[in-house]
Each structure stands twice: as C-alpha cells, then as structure tokens.
Amino acid sequence: MMKKLSPTLKNIVKLLNDGHYHSGEALGEHLMISRNAVWKNMKQLTELGVELETIPSKGYCMKHPLILLDSKQISQYIEPHPTLKINQWDIFGSIDSTSDYFRSQAPRDGLHVCLAEHQTAGRGRFGRAWHSPFGANIYLSCRWPLNQDASNLGGLSLVISLAIVAALSEYGISGLSIKWPNDILWQGKKLAGVLVELQAESHGLTQIIIGIGINVNMKRLPTPEINQAWVSLDSIVDRPLSKLAAESQKQGAPERRTGAYTSVCEDSST
Incomplete structure (x- = not known):
C-alpha cells in the first residue's frame, strides 16, 4: 500500500x-x-x-526530530549528469517496498527515482527483511533502462557500493568497507545495503532496479529482525543528520559512477 x-x-x-x-x-x-x-x-x-x-x-x-524528505530541496543539491537525467521523482510516506513499486509500474524512459519515509516490506538480498522505521533512514530505489544484455551487468552492485562509499567519504567518514556483494560496513558494522535486480526485455534492453538503504538517524530500539551488528550515521558523527544532505550526496555519486559504467559496457559491446 x-x-x-x-x-x-x-x-x-x-x-x-x-x-x-x-x-x-x-x-x-x-x-x-x-x-x-x-x-x-x-x-x-x-x-x-x-x-x-x-x-x-x-x-x-x-523526543527525536524527524527531517522529512522534500523532492524540490533534494533536486537542488543533485549534481547534473550529462547522460543520466532524473525524469521523475516519487516520494511516499509509507510503501511496501520502493523496489517492488517499480515492479508494479510500466517501464519508462530515463531514470526514475522512488523514496519513502517508511517501508512495510523492505527487503534485502534473498528476500531478507530490511528494518525501515519511519523518517529515520534513506529508503531509495531507482529504475534505469540500459541498452545492454543483463549478462554484461554483473559488476553493477559493486559499482553502486563504491559510489556510496565515495559519497560518504566526502563527509569525512572513514573506516568504511564493502562486504561482497552488497553490504557497506563501518568498522565491521552494517551501515548500508544495495540490492540490484535486472529485468531483461526484448531487443537487448534491460531494466535495472537499484535499491539502496542507508542508516541515517536510526535509534537503538529493539529490532529482532536485525540479526547482525549495525550502525547509523548519526552515531558515527555524534549528531543528528539531515537525510536531505545524505541523499543529495549519495544520489549524485551513483549517477557519476553508473554513467562511467555505462560507457564501459557500451565500449565492450562494440
């Protein structure tokens, strides 16, 4: 819903x-x-x-302030990319899953981004539940059509993970690492996750759905569905963080890196 x-x-x-x-x-x-x-x-x-x-x-x-997402403010921060233009934003207060949202929508041209303040059925790899408290973290998915066979896109999850690490590093956050294939860790604790899903279509076109979850202001509440050590950005820097700032930085970095990745794929296929 x-x-x-x-x-x-x-x-x-x-x-x-x-x-x-x-x-x-x-x-x-x-x-x-x-x-x-x-x-x-x-x-x-x-x-x-x-x-x-x-x-x-x-x-x-x-007791805990909530900084809600605003599409107009986010778009002001995103660095324009020459080949990847965001054609549409959708922001929901609550949704089952931002990635599942795209599965229910007809494909469109260009990059389409969906964010939510809360997910009722957020999921990670192998369908594992992704804890998604309201207004606390970033829950984002984007769909991107690429004129490439799905077999050429095996490294995309790593590219996105590297982009998130690069974006967070711009905030001066060190101690980050990537646990293959889709976890971003800080000092061994899970900070973010990436889920890449490919939908092959006719004529060599592939619809890419990239799901990203990143802990921003998540409090240490009882979370029985989380069975591993985790950390949130606010505890790393010892202050509440605006999801807007984190989102704008993170959104720009994947655009730059996926643009470069697209060029490599296109060159390799010619």
Whole structure:
C-alpha cells in the first residue's frame, strides 16, 4: 500500500521537531484545524512507529526530530549528469517496498527515482527483511533502462557500493568497507545495503532496479529482525543528520559512477 504524507501531518512534524510539548488546542489553532484532526494525525504518526509522549496537562512531545524528505530541496543539491537525467521523482510516506513499486509500474524512459519515509516490506538480498522505521533512514530505489544484455551487468552492485562509499567519504567518514556483494560496513558494522535486480526485455534492453538503504538517524530500539551488528550515521558523527544532505550526496555519486559504467559496457559491446 502506498501512502503520501498530508501537508497537515508534515506541518505537525515540523512543529514537534523542537522537542517541546504542544497542546492539541495550540496545534489546532496554529494549523487552523480541529483538535480531533490533530488527534487523528497523532494517531497516524503513532501507527507509523513515531515515538510520541502525551501528557494530558501539557500535550504532545516528539523526543527525536524527524527531517522529512522534500523532492524540490533534494533536486537542488543533485549534481547534473550529462547522460543520466532524473525524469521523475516519487516520494511516499509509507510503501511496501520502493523496489517492488517499480515492479508494479510500466517501464519508462530515463531514470526514475522512488523514496519513502517508511517501508512495510523492505527487503534485502534473498528476500531478507530490511528494518525501515519511519523518517529515520534513506529508503531509495531507482529504475534505469540500459541498452545492454543483463549478462554484461554483473559488476553493477559493486559499482553502486563504491559510489556510496565515495559519497560518504566526502563527509569525512572513514573506516568504511564493502562486504561482497552488497553490504557497506563501518568498522565491521552494517551501515548500508544495495540490492540490484535486472529485468531483461526484448531487443537487448534491460531494466535495472537499484535499491539502496542507508542508516541515517536510526535509534537503538529493539529490532529482532536485525540479526547482525549495525550502525547509523548519526552515531558515527555524534549528531543528528539531515537525510536531505545524505541523499543529495549519495544520489549524485551513483549517477557519476553508473554513467562511467555505462560507457564501459557500451565500449565492450562494440
């Protein structure tokens, strides 16, 4: 199921990001909505897994700030690439899986990017569950049609992993390594993952679906579905990070490297 976030819910998150208590009446007056509408939005945030504290005499408080994704802001940061133009952005509040989204969509020309604040059925290699708390991390997939046979694309997962390492290194993050075939580690702990899926079509065209998950502000909550050591960017740098900054850096690097990879594939086939 795909859900967009309403402008009202986004505005409530912005108000609660100060970490203070806000009464339902005050929020309603500020946003010009009823207290019942405020309650419904709070219920939605709770259902998405957001930690809210409620005290009858004080109101609502969100202990951990959420920096929600904004397509216009992200596009301002992305470095233009001469051959890979992003034709369409889709951002969802909640979705089953960003990669599965493309499986349900008809192929399109150019690069198509899908991001989500939350995944209900995020998955990694071999269908393993990918823990996807709301508003905490980057959950991204892109679909890219390439005029190449799938047999020529065996190294693409490594190329994407190298691109993520390069992007994170630009932030001064060291201690990164790649665990073949699709894990990015920091000091031996999983920081990000890559899932590349190929859909071969007629006439030598291949639809490439690249799924990327990267831990940005994930808190150490009980996560029984994670059975390995993991780390989040905010704990590495010891401060909360904007997903916008991480996304814009990371998105630019794969474009540059996949562009180079495309050139190599095309040269090898001629």
